[in-house]
Structures are given as C-alpha cells and as structure tokens.
Amino acid sequence: MSRRGTAEEKTAKSDPIYRNRLVNMLVNRILKHGKKSLAYQIIYRAMKKIQQKTETNPLSVLRQAIRGVTPDIAVKARRVGGSTHQVPIEIGSTQGKALAIRWLL
Numbered sequence: 001m002s003r004r005g006t007a008e009e010k011t012a013k014s015d016p017i018y019r020n021r022l023v024n025m026l027v028n029r030i031l032k033h034g035k036k037s038l039a040y041q042i043i044y045r046a047m048k049k050i051q052q053k054t055e056t057n058p059l060s061v062l063r064q065a066i067r068g069v070t071p072d073i074a075v076k077a078r079r080v081g082g083s084t085h086q087v088p089i090e091i092g093s094t095q096g097k098a099l100a101i102r103w104l105l
Helices: 021-030 036-054 058-069 093-104
Strands: 073-080 083-090
Touching (some): 021 036, 058 093
Antiparallel strands (some): 073 083
16 A cells, blocks of 8 residues: 555636637647747747737637547557557546647647
C-alpha cells in the first residue's frame, strides 16, 4: 500500500479574453520555447479571422471543430502469446479533447 496521498487532478485555467479552458488548452499546445504571449497572439488572430469570415462566435466554431474530431475509442497494443494485437479501448472526454486538439494542430 502506498503511503503517498492521491495526486490532485489539475484543471486547465481559462484564457484572459474568451475566459474559456478550451482556448487555453489550444494555446498551451501551440506554445514553443516558453513564448506564451506569442502563442496567445497566434490564437487570438486566428479567432478574429474566424469571426470576420463566418460572422459567428469563434468559440462555437472551435467547439464544433473539436467535437467533430474527438475520438470515442482508441487502440492500445496488447501482447498475446508472441504477437501484438491492437485492442480498441474507450477513452474519456478529457483525453479525447487532448487528442482532438493535437490532431487539429
């Protein structure tokens, strides 16, 4: 039995302009070399272009895109005997969103 306590699950913080966790997850995925302000500029510029071209709320477009890409199941390698089989497993919503953001970028 472990003597450590259970680890607290971290929740993503919301971004300053849209106050949305999904946008912050997207910014953190784009982030390179610690340049978070540049990542925010890229995302906000893209959101502004979406706003201008579609004349709809860019957050709803982002949510719809992520909902369309989010997988329900994933495959995991399992060894049976001497061979490796790809076994489908159900994944949670948080992991599904993370995969969807990775695939969109």
